[in-house]
Amino acid sequence: MDRFEYIEARLFEGENYLKREKGVKIYDGEDKTQYVDGEVILTTHRILWGKAGDIPKGLTCLSLPLYYVFCLEEENSGVFGLGGPKRILLHLGPALPGKRPGPAVVSPYHFIKFSFKDGVDPLFFKALNDAVNAKAWERTPQQQLTSSESVVNTSTKSPVTPVNSKIRSGIVGIERSIEEHHRATDESISVAFQDLRKLMEKAKEMVSISKTISTKIREKQGDISEDDTVRFKSYLMSLGIDDPVTRDAFRSDSDYYLGLAQQISDMMVSVLMDCGGIMSLADVWCRVNRARGLELISPEDLLNACKLLGTIDAPMSLRKFPSGACVLQLNSQSDEEVAKVTSQLLEENGSLTPVKLSQLANVSVLLARERLFTTERRGLACRDESIEGLAFYPNLFLTKAA
Amino acid sequence: MRRRAGVGAIQKQKLEQEKYKEKGSEIQENQFQQMCKQLEVFRENLEDFASKHKNEIKKNAQFRRQFQEMCAAIGVDPLASGKGFWSVLGIGDFYYELGVQIVEVCLATNYKNGGLITLDELRSKLIAARGKAKKHQDITNEDLLAAVKKLRIFGNGFTVIPIGKGKWLVQSVPGELNLDQTLVLQKASALGTAWVSASILTGDLRWNETRAQNALNHMVKEGLAWVDTQDTSETLYWFPSMFAECVSA
Numbered sequence: 001m002d003r004f005e006y007i008e009a010r011l012f013e014g015e016n017y018l019k020r021e022k023g024v025k026i027y028d029g030e031d032k033t034q035y036v037d038g039e040v041i042l043t044t045h046r047i048l049w050g051k052a053g054d055i056p057k058g059l060t061c062l063s064l065p066l067y068y069v070f071c072l073e074e075e076n077s078g079v080f081g082l083g084g085p086k087r088i089l090l091h092l093g094p095a096l097p098g099k100r101p102g103p104a105v106v107s108p109y110h111f112i113k114f115s116f117k118d119g120v121d122p123l124f125f126k127a128l129n130d131a132v133n134a135k136a137w138e139r140t141p142q143q144q145l146t147s148s149e150s151v152v153n154t155s156t157k158s159p160v161t162p163v164n165s166k167i168r169s170g171i172v173g174i175e176r177s178i179e180e181h182h183r184a185t186d187e188s189i190s191v192a193f194q195d196l197r198k199l200m201e202k203a204k205e206m207v208s209i210s211k212t213i214s215t216k217i218r219e220k221q222g223d224i225s226e227d228d229t230v231r232f233k234s235y236l237m238s239l240g241i242d243d244p245v246t247r248d249a250f251r252s253d254s255d256y257y258l259g260l261a262q263q264i265s266d267m268m269v270s271v272l273m274d275c276g277g278i279m280s281l282a283d284v285w286c287r288v289n290r291a292r293g294l295e296l297i298s299p300e301d302l303l304n305a306c307k308l309l310g311t312i313d314a315p316m317s318l319r320k321f322p323s324g325a326c327v328l329q330l331n332s333q334s335d336e337e338v339a340k341v342t343s344q345l346l347e348e349n350g351s352l353t354p355v356k357l358s359q360l361a362n363v364s365v366l367l368a369r370e371r372l373f374t375t376e377r378r379g380l381a382c383r384d385e386s387i388e389g390l391a392f393y394p395n396l397f398l399t400k401a402a
Numbered sequence: 403m404r405r406r407a408g409v410g411a412i413q414k415q416k417l418e419q420e421k422y423k424e425k426g427s428e429i430q431e432n433q434f435q436q437m438c439k440q441l442e443v444f445r446e447n448l449e450d451f452a453s454k455h456k457n458e459i460k461k462n463a464q465f466r467r468q469f470q471e472m473c474a475a476i477g478v479d480p481l482a483s484g485k486g487f488w489s490v491l492g493i494g495d496f497y498y499e500l501g502v503q504i505v506e507v508c509l510a511t512n513y514k515n516g517g518l519i520t521l522d523e524l525r526s527k528l529i530a531a532r533g534k535a536k537k538h539q540d541i542t543n544e545d546l547l548a549a550v551k552k553l554r555i556f557g558n559g560f561t562v563i564p565i566g567k568g569k570w571l572v573q574s575v576p577g578e579l580n581l582d583q584t585l586v587l588q589k590a591s592a593l594g595t596a597w598v599s600a601s602i603l604t605g606d607l608r609w610n611e612t613r614a615q616n617a618l619n620h621m622v623k624e625g626l627a628w629v630d631t632q633d634t635s636e637t638l639y640w641f642p643s644m645f646a647e648c649v650s651a
Contacts, residue, residue, distance in 0.1 A: 196458055210444055210471070213437050214475040214477075216437050217438065217441060229511070229527050229531040231510070232506060233479060237470060280559040280576050281556040282505050282556050285505065285553070294480055296481075296502065298498060325576030355587055363584075364577065364584060389626075
């Protein structure tokens with residue numbers, strides 16, 4: 001809206017009348033304005049809008065120089081687009097400095113819409129399109145030089161020379177090219193999402209566009225969303241599996257579970273290492289399915305596959321706690337390893353309670369006690385049960401007895 | 403071009419520089435807004451496609467991967483099946499999808515709530531992350547309970563605890579993996595008092611009431627903490643394992 005100027009309705013030298021429409025409303029971007037039910041005059045240089053009857057009388061009206069327009073499209077209204085397009089959408093370049101005052105000083109939008117009460121006349125749209133493409137204003141300066149009235153002419157005409165859109169230089173040129181780039185992207189997105197087949201064809205391009213958008217936004221505001229869950233989701237999905245194992249690809253269930261076990265083990269190794277070597281099966285199920293995308297596996301399938309982890313020499317195994325909770329844990333957490341590490345800690349600290357071990361090893365108290373019991377069972381620790389609680393000491397019989 | 407010299411020229415240049423800078427940030431701001439708009443368009447379209455064309459997308463392996471990449475970049479959930487006819491019978495992906503999303507919400511929030519979340523909060527977070535479409539809003543607590551039921555075969559690592567009428571608490575971290583008790587002990591030893599109270603935990607660790615009380619009750623049950631009701635304002639929990647340290651300190 002900030003591209004409009006107030007001006008008396010008069011044609012300039014070299015400017016020609018093209019077409020006229022009635023019952024026209026202006027939208028500033030998506031917003032309605034007070035300019036309703038007016039009359040529009042299209043010339044070779046401008047679009048004039050005035051209250052009905054104002055323009056023929058030469059009263060003040062709104063004028064939009066056509067050099068602001070770099071693209072236009074018809075917009076269908078209504079759910080089914082019945083009765084043809086009702087609006088024309090004009091994408092505008094940024095307001096040039098030194099323009100005459102207009103109805104708005106700033107506008108958040110880079111496009112305006114003309115809404116036609118009786119629908120868009122295809123002839124009007126065509127004429128507008130032609131006028132924008134003909135760029136009559138680029139020719140006028142030369143004519144003006146030869147014209148004796150050139151001085152008068154420039155004073156009535158908007159005082160800045162319009163930017164030649166072919167030679168892109170200066171800030172305006174940069175802005176325009178950015179603008180155009182955005183438009184091109186917008187367009188390719190809207191084309192690609194018309195139907196599934198088109199999206200498949202353009203999938204590669206869309207993937208890269210989606211990534212650019214999200215990196216740009218991440219740079220600017222930290223992350224694509226403030227929602228913890230959305231962020232986490234996007235993280236989980238980015239660790240995708242290229243070719244998820246499916247039941248159809250295998251002849252028997254046991255083969256399928258073996259394949260699944262292999263894939264789970266490949267995927268979870270690094271995850272488990274990152275989070276302390278142990279994870280509840282529900283978490284594993286969620287992560288595996290997120291990585292698989294649309295090919296979900298059921299909890300039963302996961303459980304069956306995890307039972308087979310031992311048979312394929314995977315670096316992890318399924319474990320069931322006495323409480324009944326199932327977890328997946330790295331083999332470095334196996335009883336032997338645990339006993340070895342815990343007995344070392346016992347030596348270093350002289351004695352350990354479950355509470356102390358839980359703090360040293362950063363595991364839960366329950367798990368810490370479990371570890372101490374394991375160590376005890378292997379004969380590497382001795383129990384001291386008293387009113388102060390449960391404590392364990394190194395087994396001196398192993399070291400001192402001889 | 404005219405040679406510029408003198409203070410005036412320098413000031414002019416400075417002014418110009420500033421103007422350029424201003425313009426630059428304006429352009430950037432503009433570009434950012436455009437990007438945000440495109441992100442929205444992408445999100446809407448992806449959500450739409452995910453719910454409409456699931457089966458076609460599944461069929462084409464290469465495209466499936468690309469679709470997933472897009473969803474990951476934009477933060478859209480590709481799992482968007484509706485509660486169709488088959489899901490009433492417990493067949494189909496609907497409840498599995500919900501299950502995945504439930505666990506996901508629990509995982510994403512567990513740094514804040516220690517793996518305890520009310521079903522209502524879970525539902526609102528899940529719906530928000532699932533997308534804007536109307537059918538996502540129709541997911542009920544009963545749907546969530548049905549989905550959680552499917553996780554039961556993982557043992558009681560993921561459980562729903564009824565707390566009063568029509569209210570449930572979802573516990574996503576099994577006791578063995580729960581570090582809350584360790585945190586309580588750390589807090590107590592940091593304070594050097596050998597005791598803590600629920601209000602200390604809610605105040606200092608920013609836990610909610612349920613989480614604090616749960617952790618403390620569990621420790622009492624395990625014999626790690628002793629209850630002291632002599633204090634007039636609230637119950638204190640003493641840790642005998644720290645008595646010696648306090649005496650010697």
